[in-house]
Amino acid sequence: MLYLFNTLTRQKEKFVPLSEGEVKIYTCGPTVYDRVHIGNLRTFMFEDILRRYLQYKGFKVIQTMNITDIDDKTIKGALASGKSLKEYTQHYTQLFFIDIDTLHIEHAEFYPHATDHIDEMIVLIKKLLDHNLAYESKGSIYYRISAFPDYGKLSHLESKELIDGFRIDSDEYEKESMKDFALWKISKEGEPSWETEIGKGRPGWHIECSVMAMKYLGETFDIHAGGVDLIFPHHENEIAQSEGATGKQFVRYWLHSEHLIVDSEKMSKSKGNFYTATDIIEKGTDPLTLRFLLMSVHYRKQLNFTSSSLVQAREAVERLKNFALRLTTEHFREGHSAEKIISLCQNAKLHFEEAMDDDLNISLALASVFELVRHCNIIADANELTKGDATLILNYLAQFDKVFGIIFIEKQEIPEQEILALIEERIQARKDKQYKKADELRDYLLMKGIILEDTKTSTRWKRKLNAELPKEEL
Numbered sequence: 112m113l114y115l116f117n118t119l120t121r122q123k124e125k126f127v128p129l130s131e132g133e134v135k136i137y138t139c140g141p142t143v144y145d146r147v148h149i150g151n152l153r154t155f156m157f158e159d160i161l162r163r164y165l166q167y168k169g170f171k172v173i174q175t176m177n178i179t180d181i182d183d184k185t186i187k188g189a190l191a192s193g194k195s196l197k198e199y200t201q202h203y204t205q206l207f208f209i210d211i212d213t214l215h216i217e218h219a220e221f222y223p224h225a226t227d228h229i230d231e232m233i234v235l236i237k238k239l240l241d242h243n244l245a246y247e248s249k250g251s252i253y254y255r256i257s258a259f260p261d262y263g264k265l266s267h268l269e270s271k272e273l274i275d276g277f278r279i280d281s282d283e284y285e286k287e288s289m290k291d292f293a294l295w296k297i298s299k300e301g302e303p304s305w306e307t308e309i310g311k312g313r314p315g316w317h318i319e320c321s322v323m324a325m326k327y328l329g330e331t332f333d334i335h336a337g338g339v340d341l342i343f344p345h346h347e348n349e350i351a352q353s354e355g356a357t358g359k360q361f362v363r364y365w366l367h368s369e370h371l372i373v374d375s376e377k378m379s380k381s382k383g384n385f386y387t388a389t390d391i392i393e394k395g396t397d398p399l400t401l402r403f404l405l406m407s408v409h410y411r412k413q414l415n416f417t418s419s420s421l422v423q424a425r426e427a428v429e430r431l432k433n434f435a436l437r438l439t440t441e442h443f444r445e446g447h448s449a450e451k452i453i454s455l456c457q458n459a460k461l462h463f464e465e466a467m468d469d470d471l472n473i474s475l476a477l478a479s480v481f482e483l484v485r486h487c488n489i490i491a492d493a494n495e496l497t498k499g500d501a502t503l504i505l506n507y508l509a510q511f512d513k514v515f516g517i518i519f520i521e522k523q524e525i526p527e528q529e530i531l532a533l534i535e536e537r538i539q540a541r542k543d544k545q546y547k548k549a550d551e552l553r554d555y556l557l558m559k560g561i562i563l564e565d566t567k568t569s570t571r572w573k574r575k576l577n578a579e580l581p582k583e584e585l
């Protein structure tokens with residue numbers, strides 16, 4: 112039986128979905144104004160492991176992840192780049208998919224865009240106005256937190272802390288209370304806006320998640336996940352909006368993953384320790400090594416990203432892959448699987464499931480698989496492994512790997528023709544002085560394992576080797 116730690120109740124709870132055999136999950140997606148960083152990817156990786164383990168347990172998973180393509184950052188970025196909001200955000204949406212594909216993160220069933228759901232947001236805001244949970248002030252519409260007594264139940268913050276939390280970014284003085292947040296913002300000069308029944312303007316950030324979650328998953332659904340930084344105010348606001356409008360419980364299990372830190376420090380652009388997946392792969396790390404590192408620490412613990420943790424992750428991936436390779440290529444003697452091997456495999460599976468059932472304790476689950484690898488290597492070294500044993504072990508590994516997504520993942524090799532076409536496109540972009548585009552084409556090829564070398568007269572390319580060492584310290 113699977114137990115998950117519910118932020119709402121602050122305890123591990125037995126997981127029972129609303130409909131038998133089916134789990135509905137909402138995961139807050141990227142704001143597409145820039146590349147996602149490895150901290151974002153850690154959260155997406157945790158959600159991937161959650162999704163994969165639920166599937167392993169036989170559930171059908173229906174996951175929705177929103178794409179935030181309208182907010183202060185996307186508007187600012189689009190204005191600065193001289194592109195339309197759509198053009199600007201489409202570009203970063205594409206890069207987001209490249210990043211998650213590179214890390215073999217499974218796709219959600221739905222990726223709705225905020226700008227495609229303005230009508231539904233208006234409907235929800237009108238409902239909140241009807242319920243007296245929202246009010247208009249100088250053309251904008253705010254949520255009236257004092258009218259929703261449950262406010263704070265997720266973050267478990269006291270009223271004073273809530274107010275302090277809001278004061279930080281509060282520059283809207285037309286609100287009744289410091290705590291109130293914007294559902295709809297009046298249109299400003301130069302910003303994209305929509306002409307609607309509730310006025311000309313654009314939505315606040317929080318409303319989109321309530322709307323898209325309920326549209327694709329229903330008014331009450333099973334799991335809502337995200338990073339801990341989203342608990343307050345974002346998820347607290349989602350509850351206020353959704354439960355305020357429907358009077359029903361919005362989400363049954365709230366799951367939050369801890370931060371990723373770099374060399375024990377908070378990641379930030381100003382400190383120079385801010386990385387995207389491309390930054391890490393550019394330094395010679397294989398995408399599967401990065402995948403392993405991002406998933407291998409329990410999601411409720413901080414993940415300390417260091418160059419030595421990357422080395423350890425690379426060794427772990429190699430150990431798993433080499434073991435699988437050994438089982439498929441070595442000549443073992445004929446014979447059925449022995450009792451001893453059967454019980455080793457069954458034990459590993461038992462411990463793997465026990466660990467994963469305990470709030471997705473992936474580090475323990477991995478340990479049980481490495482234990483199996485160690486034992487079986489010893490038996491194989493002593494020439495005691497049969498063909499039947501090897502097949503049996505491979506079958507078990509394949510089951511574990513449905514969750515890990517490491518051992519039987521093939522490198523996605525990009526065909527030579529496509530490489531040459533992209534190199535041509537990059538040369539043309541450079542001729543046209545579109546240096547940003549040229550850099551992005553180089554990054555794209557790199558994510559596909561292709562390294563470019565510019566010479567005076569041409570561009571050479573090579574495929575990155577499988578297990579190249581990190582070239583420099585992070």
Ligand SMILES: [Zn+2]
Nearest residue numbers: 139140320345
């Ligand atoms: Zn959200």
